[in-house]
Amino acid sequence: MKKEVENEMEDELRSEYNFAQMEGGVRGKYVERYRKKNNLVLLDPDVAQAFPNDEAVNEALRLLIKVAQRQQSNNIL
Template identity: 75%
Template sequence: MKKEVNELEDELRPEYDFSKMQGGVRGKYIDRYRTGTNLVLLDPDVAQAFPTDASVNEALRLLMQIAQRQQPNNPVGVD
């Protein structure tokens, strides 16, 4: 018979006892991580329309081009 596993139970093996680990610092590299990352949480309806980071970037670049063309005297949008 298969043993039922409660999803709330810890799945780590007993030999992995992190309480004995010394020198570990939670969040030690978070500042370094954040400098190279720009994480944005999308609402579900937006995420469904733009399922990949590439599709989001493409849509935003197109929006930037449209906005630049709408501004008078803006040489950035001139082709």
């Protein structure tokens, strides 16, 4: 049974995928950000359109955190 699982893992990628011929990718593009322990997230296109940059995303999330905290404190009283 263990052998079947190993075979499934090997068959996960299709044989026609040849990563050596792929263009446009840059190896290690975000390695410095990763080393700095920054979190990288992928926004869906509709969400990304609403925010021009990372500062706008952070500002909106901080506001959401404040609203959630206020809501939580109001529910306790």
